[in-house]
Amino acid sequence: MSLRRSLLAVGAIALTVGLTGCYESSDVTRFEPGQYKGADDPLLAKLEDPEFRAELDQRFEGQRDR
Amino acid sequence: MARMKFLCDADRCIECNGCVTACKNANDVPWGVNRRRVITLNDGLPGEKSISVACMHCTDAPCAAVCPTDCFYTTTDGIVLHDKDLCIGCGYCFYACPFGAPQFPTTEAFGVRGKMDKCTFCAGGPDEPGTASEYEKYGANRIADGKLPACAEMCATKALLAGDGDLVADIYRNRMMSRDGRPQTWGWAKAYGAGA
Incomplete structure (x- = not known):
């Protein structure tokens, strides 16, 4: 009887350990179509700065033909 | 607000591939990836034309429309960028x-396939500008430094123009007024709509 219990216990442990490798995380990221889900770009805030915009525009103006 | 666009003046492009080299150098683009390339039409024949092609940062970007993970976003300036942490390739x-x-x-x-890589208009990606992680993933963020994309800035003949659509169109219009022939704004209608 005790041998049977021991075998059952060992079997249960082996099953638990074996199935651990089969675990798959159910914590998935769900994406809604058409909506950006990534990180915020700090550049967007910088582009709103009028001083920075003026600097950028001045640089772009340098492309004009002389 | 500006709408950033590229325009390649096919009459000025001399197929030097300086833009390709500048892009590769500035962004440390991996082997086998060409964010920008020069295409020559009718190569070797009289009247051959070369065009420098990269992401045109379309107004209604089809790449963003089909992305299953919605990793694309468009800046207020119309630059189409993507988050490589979301891209599944x-x-x-x-x-x-x-x-x-x-x-x-x-x-x-x-x-x-690895994660998608494309021209960022030298505007990096959704990381802190100028950081090593941004450079590794997206390349240089020259826009944050107040500079033009490297390809346009490097172009020896000023064939490749980058910047606000109004400015680019004005420069090109002035050139066309001193030239014969019709304007060839290659790719503009497809990228920015029929009215562009």
């Missing part, structure tokens, strides 16, 4: 893009 954007802009590094075995 499915390649849908490659099939959707009319300019062949999305590139995939194939450094892994069995041709497994």
